[in-house]
Amino acid sequence: MSDAAILPIGAEAAPLLAALHAEAFAPTDRWGAEAIGLLLSLPGHFGLVAAPGDAPSGFALGRAAAGEAEVLTIAVRPDARRAGLGRALMRALMAEAARRGAADLFLEVSEANASARALYAGLGAAEAGRRRRYYADGSDALVLRIDLTRPGG
Ligand SMILES: CC(C)(COP(=O)(O)OP(=O)(O)OC[C@H]1O[C@@H](n2cnc3c(N)ncnc32)[C@H](O)[C@@H]1OP(=O)(O)O)[C@@H](O)C(=O)NCCC(=O)NCCS
Structure with a gap:
């Protein structure tokens, strides 16, 4: 799956x-x-959709401000997984965050x-860190950091 399938998307696509x-x-x-629409209307926030063959199959929301960026969420439909869409969304989000001046990208993931x-x-x-018993199932959240200044990062 190529990065070409990834497109910017705005608050109008919140549903x-x-x-x-x-x-x-x-x-x-x-x-x-409503929550997604609100997020996408806030300064520094942006959305990306993966739409292979014009069928929206995954998306990512990010935020970049003051030299740092964050992945707010990333999701691919169950029937579209393991086709490279998640990686393409992440690469596009990393590129957009760097374009907006971020040097580091942070995200949280359940262990x-x-x-x-x-x-x-x-x-x-x-x-980069760990939040104990952060999720409802009792699992820890790992805080991860991606260095956006490293070529190919
Ligand atoms: C996580 C998620 C976004 C991955 O999306 P995806 O489109 O399936 O990911 P990709 O096909 O781009 O996979 C890229 C790489 O991630 C790894 N990966 C993805 N799914 C995997 C799995 N089920 N098992 C092991 N490795 C996996 C592999 O290294 C894969 O590379 P490969 O296919 O060349 O081996 C998707 O599983 C998802 O939506 N999960 C539910 C929501 C979620 O957990 N979001 C993240 C919250 S932090």
Whole structure:
């Protein structure tokens, strides 16, 4: 899957993104369209969608301010996984964050989320901290950092 399938998306697409989020995270965690629309209208926030063959199949929300960026969420529909969309979304988010002046990209992931951890490890993410029993299932959150100044990072 090439990065060419990744497009910017704004608050007007919040209902679509909420549906994708519910599919990817259900039943544990849902973000409503209103919350996503609000996030995308805040300064420094941006959205990216993966739409291979014009079928929205995943998205990522990011935020960049004061030289640092954060992944707010990333999700790929269950039936579209392991096709490179998550990696393409992350690479596009990293490029957009760097374009907005960020040197570091931070994200949180459950230590129990093996697929997401493998995705981030492949992009050079390093553990920067840990929040004990952060998630509802009692798992720790790992705080990861990706150095955006490293070529190919
Ligand atoms: C995490 C997620 C976004 C990955 O999306 P994806 O499109 O399937 O990821 P990709 O196909 O781009 O995979 C990229 C790499 O990540 C790793 N990876 C992804 N899924 C994996 C899995 N189930 N098992 C092991 N490694 C996995 C692999 O290294 C993979 O590279 P490879 O396919 O060349 O081996 C997707 O599984 C998802 O939406 N999960 C539910 C929501 C979620 O957990 N979001 C992250 C919250 S922090």
